[in-house]
Amino acid sequence: MNVLPKGVRHVPSCLDPAAQKALLEDIRAVVAEAPLFQPVMPRTGKPLSVRMTNCGSLGWVADRNGYRYQPTHPVTGKSWPAMPERLFSLWDEIAGHDAPPEACLVNFYDETAKMGMHQDKDEADFAAPVVSISLGDDCRFRVGETTRGGRTTSLRLASGDVVVLGGEGRLAYHGVDRIYPATSALLKNGGRLNLTLRRVTKA
Ligand SMILES: O=C(O)CCC(=O)C(=O)O
Numbered sequence: 001m002n003v004l005p006k007g008v009r010h011v012p013s014c015l016d017p018a019a020q021k022a023l024l025e026d027i028r029a030v031v032a033e034a035p036l037f038q039p040v041m042p043r044t045g046k047p048l049s050v051r052m053t054n055c056g057s058l059g060w061v062a063d064r065n066g067y068r069y070q071p072t073h074p075v076t077g078k079s080w081p082a083m084p085e086r087l088f089s090l091w092d093e094i095a096g097h098d099a100p101p102e103a104c105l106v107n108f109y110d111e112t113a114k115m116g117m118h119q120d121k122d123e124a125d126f127a128a129p130v131v132s133i134s135l136g137d138d139c140r141f142r143v144g145e146t147t148r149g150g151r152t153t154s155l156r157l158a159s160g161d162v163v164v165l166g167g168e169g170r171l172a173y174h175g176v177d178r179i180y181p182a183t184s185a186l187l188k189n190g191g192r193l194n195l196t197l198r199r200v201t202k203a
């Protein structure tokens with residue numbers, strides 16, 4: 001059994017298959033309105049390997065000018081689609097935090113995509129946890145301490161799993177080492193979706 005850093009919680013099979021399907025339908029509608037875009041590293045312009053979009057009042061974007069939250073899609077210029085009700089409900093069940101999430105970042109990983117170790121720290125309020133939901137293919141998720149280069153633990157996340165980074169774990173370094181292709185039939189063409197619910201402003 002892996003020992004997770006303090007404040008990091010893994011809830012396996014938090015969403016049953018029917019709930020995963022329903023959530024996927026919600027996310028399909030989000031993507032239809034707010035297409036996945038290609039984020040790039042600030043300054044270098046190097047593309048990240050994931051593609052992303054958002055729903056909620058604010059969305060996280062990465063472009064040559066930096067990382068930030070903004071109310072509109074960087075390509076269409078339109079407001080992000082509303083956050084689906086079932087994500088507010090999930091937050092209420094899991095987060096243990098009164099104020100509702102403002103942003104849901106949707107990351108899509110194809111079988112070659114990964115995400116380097118980082119902290120989620122573009123939010124003004126670290127009192128609220130980050131709630132992360134996995135749909136589709138399994139991945140190897142790595143989580144460490146709140147300083148770079150500390151001890152890390154890896155865990156395999158499957159479709160329907162939820163990870164919460166809260167309290168002392170709110171600023172834990174984390175990343176996605178790899179996707180395990182064809183481990184889920186939820187997404188017709190394979191790959192993995194990750195949804196991260198975040199409170200951005202101070203309540
Ligand atoms: O895909 C994941 O499980 C993590 C995503 C993540 O860390 C992020 O978007 O900040």
Ligand SMILES: [Fe+2]
Nearest residue numbers: 118119120174
């Ligand atoms: Fe993150």
